[in-house]
Each structure stands twice: as C-alpha cells, then as structure tokens.
Amino acid sequence: DTEVTQTPKHLVMGMTNKKSLKCEQHMGHRAMYWYKQKAKKPPELMFVYSYEKLSINESVPSRFSPECPNSSLLNLHLHALQPEDSALYLCASSQGGGLGDTQYFGPGTRLTVL
C-alpha cells in the first residue's frame, strides 16, 4: 500500500480566514513533504519533515505554518493568505529521512483564496 491521503479535497477561503490542510500516511515513512503546484507546472517544494522534525523550509512565507504531530500526520496551517496562494497543495512521503528516497504523493488539496 503506497497511499497518502489528504483532506479536504477542495478548500475555498477568504484572505482573513484560518484553515488547515491535513495529510496522513500509514506506510511507516519517516519523511513527509508539502509541495505547492500551479497549473501545468511541476510541484515546488515548500517544507520537509524528517523524523518528525522540520528539516527544510524553502523560504516559505510565514502565513503557511507546517506541523507534524506524529510520524503519520502532517498539517499545513493557513492564515491571511493572498489570492496568488491559490494552487494545488500536495503532500508526499518517503521511506527514509532523505530526499533521495522515492516520494509518494497524495491527491492534493485544491485551494482557492478569494
């Protein structure tokens, strides 16, 4: 089983709202990732958690706040977003703690910021 699940599937929020995206995997993977993807573009890395610790933050604005409550869960808290933040947000996981490992993606959350 190589399943990564994400909720919600779609999210519409105003610029003053606070919302959270959730990701879950039960493959025993020790690294989890958040990516942002614009239409017809490749995914762009935002954050990496390795063994439940934040290991990489790709200079992401503070209005995006990641959280890894345990080895199976990854959250992305959103606050005061801008319309240009509208995108597909993808979660991924890999077996080891390194980015060189094969990554498995979830179905994504389609976010629209009004």
Add this chain to the structure above:
Amino acid sequence: GQQLNQSPQSMFIQEGEDVSMNCTSSSIFNTWLWYKQEPGEGPVLLIALYKAGELTSNGRLTAQFGITRKDSFLNISASIPSDVGIYFCAGPNQAGTALIFGKGTTLSVSS
C-alpha cells in the same frame, strides 16, 4: 543549479500509437523517477530507476536509466485514452536536499 530538461513539452497522438519522452541533464543523477499526473490529482509514481543502464517495465510502460546517468526515457506502447495526463521526470539533487522535476510532457490521445 541542476536542471532536468524534459521533452517534448506536449504530444498529440492517435490511440494505439507508441509514445516516447525523455529527460536529460548536464548533471549526474543517482535516481530517476517517472510520475503521471491527471487533472486535479496528485502525481502517481509510475517507475523508479536506481541503477545506470537499468531498464524497467510496468505494463505498457518502459523506462531506462541512461548509462551516463544524465538521461532517462519513458516509452508507452499502444497508447489508450486513459494515458492522457502530464508526465514528469524527477530526481534528487546532488546534495539530497530537494527533488528536482522536469517541466513535464503533456500527452493527449485521440480515439
């Protein structure tokens, strides 16, 4: 920095035709990954390649890890309408700190 040059950018083919796409780089990669993404969905891993010269098949899909470790190709035989999507190649950068993606090949199949 390291880049993956993926071609062609798009392909329009008839059902039943074979398809070939490739990724090249000026840098060496130790792993090549091929993903397919359908509209509104996340990328799905098709094939992972870990050794130079490796040739791996997954149903009608075949991918090879170039012997120079600077390129990889993906072939799809006897295409069907459900092959439609964007195909991305990817590989880890040399520092192992990021997964680099090609810009994708958009495949359209007409029946």
